[in-house]
Amino acid sequence: MRRLAVPVGLLIVWQVLATADLISTRAVSSPVQIAVTLYELTITGELVQHLLVSLGRAATGLVIGVTAGTVLALIAGLSIRGEDAVDATLQMLRTLPHLALVPLFILWFGIGETPKIALVALGCLFPIYLNLFAGIRGVDAKIVEATTTLGLTRAEQIIHVILPGSISSFLVGLRYALAFSWLSLVVGEQINASSGIGYLAMTARDYMRTDIILACLLVYALLGLSTDQLVRVIERHALAWRPANVKDDVA
Numbered sequence: 001m002r003r004l005a006v007p008v009g010l011l012i013v014w015q016v017l018a019t020a021d022l023i024s025t026r027a028v029s030s031p032v033q034i035a036v037t038l039y040e041l042t043i044t045g046e047l048v049q050h051l052l053v054s055l056g057r058a059a060t061g062l063v064i065g066v067t068a069g070t071v072l073a074l075i076a077g078l079s080i081r082g083e084d085a086v087d088a089t090l091q092m093l094r095t096l097p098h099l100a101l102v103p104l105f106i107l108w109f110g111i112g113e114t115p116k117i118a119l120v121a122l123g124c125l126f127p128i129y130l131n132l133f134a135g136i137r138g139v140d141a142k143i144v145e146a147t148t149t150l151g152l153t154r155a156e157q158i159i160h161v162i163l164p165g166s167i168s169s170f171l172v173g174l175r176y177a178l179a180f181s182w183l184s185l186v187v188g189e190q191i192n193a194s195s196g197i198g199y200l201a202m203t204a205r206d207y208m209r210t211d212i213i214l215a216c217l218l219v220y221a222l223l224g225l226s227t228d229q230l231v232r233v234i235e236r237h238a239l240a241w242r243p244a245n246v247k248d249d250v251a
Helices: 001-020 031-044 046-077 080-093 098-109 113-137 141-149 154-165 167-188 197-206 210-238 243-250
Strands: none
Touching: 001 031, 001 080, 031 046, 031 167, 031 197, 031 210, 046 080, 046 113, 046 167, 046 197, 046 210, 080 113, 098 113, 098 167, 167 197, 167 243, 197 210
16 A cells, blocks of 8 residues: 555646646546546446457467576576577567567568567566576575585586575566566557557547547556566565565564
8 A cells, every 4th residue: 555655646636737727638638537438448348358358468478488588598597508509699689679570570470469479478588588597697606516515416406506596586587577568568569459458549549539548558557566566475475585575574
């Protein structure tokens, strides 16, 4: 609730300014107008229909991106040769903007669901790769050496020491990946889409319905906040041994 105090305060100020005609409701709809629009879209089932389509695209792309990013991070993080093989290429690819790849994705995959999912997967891949790679390389070398003297094999070191030691970095990467999944989806749903939250917003633009556009943006924001909170809960339980989490639980 404390985290919601500032957003709620901003909404109140926004509504007051709109009611006092200090901002144009034609250009920026008021929070009450947006709430009414959301209610109407929900009652008619239109919002739920488009939301389920967007969730399916985001989830599919997220799974593909997280899987690929994890595999590549393990290859690069656990071996110098692996790093030489994949890191330079990935560092170049991650600087490419999504919009620049849209024409290529249309040529390669057509205008169906594949380019939309591919954009989401690509956006999720790099945060997972960068954070997990850093987490693997950040594991204390002295601990790894100590396990060698205890007779652990390389595979056992990876399973029992390196991967558990990098889980916090992986979860940070997952939080970034979830954010990028929604950003990528906004771009992807502009590619000849006939459904989805992005399609709903694009259609509303043609009719100058700023209330629907802002309602769609609000849905994206709430989805981003919800998924981020979910990862925070997972992080709190998976890393309950960390001093910071112990202090939070005590507080």
